[in-house]
Amino acid sequence: MTFKIAYYIPGSIYGGAHNQVCAMAPELKAQGFEEVIILPREPGDAADRLEENGLRVIRGTFLRPRATLNVVVNIKAAANFIPQTLRLMHLLKRDSVELLQIHGLMCIDGLIAGLLAKVPVVWQIIDTRPPAILRLVFGPFLLLCDCVMTTGSIIGREYPFLNLHPRVRAFYPPVKRDSFSISSQERMEARAQYQVRERDI
Numbered sequence: 001m002t003f004k005i006a007y008y009i010p011g012s013i014y015g016g017a018h019n020q021v022c023a024m025a026p027e028l029k030a031q032g033f034e035e036v037i038i039l040p041r042e043p044g045d046a047a048d049r050l051e052e053n054g055l056r057v058i059r060g061t062f063l064r065p066r067a068t069l070n071v072v073v074n075i076k077a078a079a080n081f082i083p084q085t086l087r088l089m090h091l092l093k094r095d096s097v098e099l100l101q102i103h104g105l106m107c108i109d110g111l112i113a114g115l116l117a118k119v120p121v122v123w124q125i126i127d128t129r130p131p132a133i134l135r136l137v138f139g140p141f142l143l144l145c146d147c148v149m150t151t152g153s154i155i156g157r158e159y160p161f162l163n164l165h166p167r168v169r170a171f172y173p174p175v176k177r178d179s180f181s182i183s184s185q186e187r188m189e190a191r192a193q194y195q196v197r198e199r200d201i
Helices: 016-030 046-052 071-094 108-116 132-144 153-157 184-194
Strands: 003-008 033-040 056-060 099-103 121-125 147-151 168-171
Touching: 003 016, 003 071, 016 033, 016 046, 033 046, 046 056, 056 071, 071 108, 099 108, 108 121, 108 132, 121 132, 147 153, 153 168
Parallel strands: 003 033, 003 099, 033 056, 099 121, 121 147, 147 168
Antiparallel strands: none
16 A cells, blocks of 8 residues: 655746655655655646656646746735645545645645645755745744754754744755766776876875
8 A cells, every 4th residue: 555645846947856856756666655746837847857757747727926026926826825725635635645745935825735635744945045034924834734844954043933843854855876976987087187186085
């Protein structure tokens, strides 16, 4: 019997969160986990690259606040908040998701959808790009999830209220070590190119 995990990643351009899912997918599958990735229906390469790695992707109209002077963009995101939260909730129930992982501070819709669907929510905070004022305003929402994961311990210190959460875990993004293996010949050529002797490093 498999255990189903859903990842709600509010970005359609392949990046760190998507790469993390791809890197862990083979091992998780071997351990009996089934994964589904929820993405916004926007231009970008994330969906194709995830599907090329054998992962199931669900795309939908999921809008989010953006750092833009175009107020229409954020008005649309605000107007769509309740409908998309309910869509997420129904999706989680329909797919019998047993764990939801959301990415980024602005995933309030994912948090509420998980709470409504009675699905445990893991909230991954991977950077400090949100301005300090947003980290302060949205910080209390972090206390509502079941677990917060931060990329290293320093990131966590930049988010107010996190010290009040009983389950904060620092993690380090998975790395495919085979991608960085090089032959002796390649080492020699690189040393020659940069004039680095064997005993220097």
